[in-house]
Amino acid sequence: MGSNLSAPVPVFAKECTKLNEKFNDCSDKWYKGEFLKGESTENPCSFLFQEFAQCVNVALLLKDFKSIEEFQEGDLPDDINEFIQENDIKFDIADRGGFDKK
Secondary structure, eight states: OOOOSSOOOOGGGGGGHHHHHHHHHHHHHHIIIIITTTSOOSOTTHHHHHHHHHHHHHHHHHTTSSOGGGOOTTSSOSSHHHHHHHTTOOOSSOOOOOOOOO
């Protein structure tokens, strides 16, 4: 029985499921294929986790769980609108007409 290396996607961030699955798949392959064999200790999938974490943070922002001021630098993508488009994320909220982090 296998286990995922990351926590399950919270219900409020179901829009981030695809990014979470990409990270889990990549990490599972690395863990079984390299780490357990002693070939690598650095997870090459960490950038996928950062994308997933940013997606969850965007969900927190868009769903009014957190305000923009509560995030640290790097917690959110540089361009939220572009991030949403590039990752084909569909947030289940009313259309806000785009976001400006500044």
